[in-house]
Amino acid sequence: MVNIQDLWLTYPGAASPSVKGVSIQIEAGEFLTLLGPSGCGKTSTLRSVAGLETPTGGSITIGATRVFGDEGRCNIPTHARDIAMVFQSYAIWPHMTVGQNVAFPLDVAGTSGDESRRRVAEVLDMVGLREYADRSATQLSGGQQQRVAIARALVRRSSVMLLDEPLSNLDAKLREQMRVELRDLLKRVGMTAIYVTHDQEEALMLSDRIALMQGGRLIESGTPRSLYLEPTTVFGATFLGAAEVIAVTARHGNRVDTAIGALQLERVLPDLTHVAIRPEAIVIEPTTGVSQSNDGINRMPATLTSVVFSGRHQQLVLELPGGRRLNAQVDATRPFAPGDAVVVALPPSRLMPLLEDAAA
Ligand SMILES: Nc1ncnc2c1ncn2[C@@H]1O[C@H](COP(=O)(O)OP(=O)(O)OP(=O)(O)O)[C@@H](O)[C@H]1O
Numbered sequence: 001m002v003n004i005q006d007l008w009l010t011y012p013g014a015a016s017p018s019v020k021g022v023s024i025q026i027e028a029g030e031f032l033t034l035l036g037p038s039g040c041g042k043t044s045t046l047r048s049v050a051g052l053e054t055p056t057g058g059s060i061t062i063g064a065t066r067v068f069g070d071e072g073r074c075n076i077p078t079h080a081r082d083i084a085m086v087f088q089s090y091a092i093w094p095h096m097t098v099g100q101n102v103a104f105p106l107d108v109a110g111t112s113g114d115e116s117r118r119r120v121a122e123v124l125d126m127v128g129l130r131e132y133a134d135r136s137a138t139q140l141s142g143g144q145q146q147r148v149a150i151a152r153a154l155v156r157r158s159s160v161m162l163l164d165e166p167l168s169n170l171d172a173k174l175r176e177q178m179r180v181e182l183r184d185l186l187k188r189v190g191m192t193a194i195y196v197t198h199d200q201e202e203a204l205m206l207s208d209r210i211a212l213m214q215g216g217r218l219i220e221s222g223t224p225r226s227l228y229l230e231p232t233t234v235f236g237a238t239f240l241g242a243a244e245v246i247a248v249t250a251r252h253g254n255r256v257d258t259a260i261g262a263l264q265l266e267r268v269l270p271d272l273t274h275v276a277i278r279p280e281a282i283v284i285e286p287t288t289g290v291s292q293s294n295d296g297i298n299r300m301p302a303t304l305t306s307v308v309f310s311g312r313h314q315q316l317v318l319e320l321p322g323g324r325r326l327n328a329q330v331d332a333t334r335p336f337a338p339g340d341a342v343v344v345a346l347p348p349s350r351l352m353p354l355l356e357d358a359a360a
């Protein structure tokens with residue numbers, strides 16, 4: 001539905017490009033999130049798709065229409081692209097009612113009064129604001145205003161919705177509620193969505209697929225599950241959640257040498273440089289107990305240097321014999337105390353083989 005090929009963007013007067021060779025294809029009905037730290041080029045990429053920035057190179061296709069290409073000789077203006085947009089600032093017109101705000105794109109497109117009224121009612125229904133149609137848009141809460149912005153984006157029935165941090169102005173509770181609402185709504189209408197956020201949890205919860213960006217480049221992409229459980233880069237592993245990253249000094253088949261000893265892996269990558277494990281995947285056992293005799297694979301003695309109870313979990317800091325510390329997260333009910341001697345196991349299935357930099 002949207003095909004971005006080798007997109008480059010250098011802002012006028014800028015020393016270096018803000019978008020560097022990004023290529024990604026978004027399927028019809030797919031919810032794709034561009035995720036990455038501040039300044040990595042998410043908004044620049046999205047605005048290029050919208051036609052609000054003129055790329056330096058590459059091509060963009062929306063549906064069957066090429067909207068940008070040939071070094072800018074093909075460059076279809078924003079209003080003629082089959083897209084709708086929602087931004088962080090709701091851009092609600094204060095002098096209009098809710099209904100007038102939502103009807104505005106239809107007025108511009110010359111849609112007839114009856115048809116317009118029907119479609120405005122339909123989208124206001126979808127966002128749960130039917131009774132608010134005649135209210136002044138300024139008499140709404142932040143969450144309601146953002147719903148108006150979403151309704152206004154839906155009303156033209158474009159194929160693709162572009163959203164740039166649309167929930168970041170809302171308080172935490174409302175943001176969580178709107179997340180689920182927004183996803184359900186876009187799925188229901190079958191719209192293709194490109195969503196920009198720097199919030200990992202939001203990306204994991206909303207997306208069919210996440211494209212991870214850093215320094216203007218697309219580093220890796222995948223489903224939330226695959227990207228969280230099986231990232232392939234150090235950046236991917238650490239950006240999407242906490243991870244203990246351990247450098248690899250040598251590899252022999254599925255076994256790697258590291259500063260904390262030899263580790264057995266279930267998966268390997270040809271040029272892996274690191275392995276990593278998520279805190280919740282680290283298994284901790286008492287030094288005395290039944291399971292200890294198992295196999296000895298990836299097991300090592302450790303001392304607990306810190307135990308922090310946080311209600312749902314306990315955050316532990318473990319110190320291995322060589323002095324390396326690992327953060328682990330375990331069930332809140334387990335009776336651990338600082339100073340405890342334990343056995344740490346790093347399950348081969350949860351060790352993630354990584355490349356230093358896949359972008360190179
Ligand atoms: N209009 C502009 N002119 C010059 N440089 C710009 C312009 N807009 C963005 N940049 C630069 O391009 C780079 C990417 O910016 P962009 O806004 O795309 O990042 P982002 O990933 O959306 O970040 P954030 O999460 O903070 O919104 C940054 O270095 C930024 O300073």
Ligand SMILES: [Mg+2]
Pocket residue numbers: 042043044196
């Ligand atoms: Mg941005």
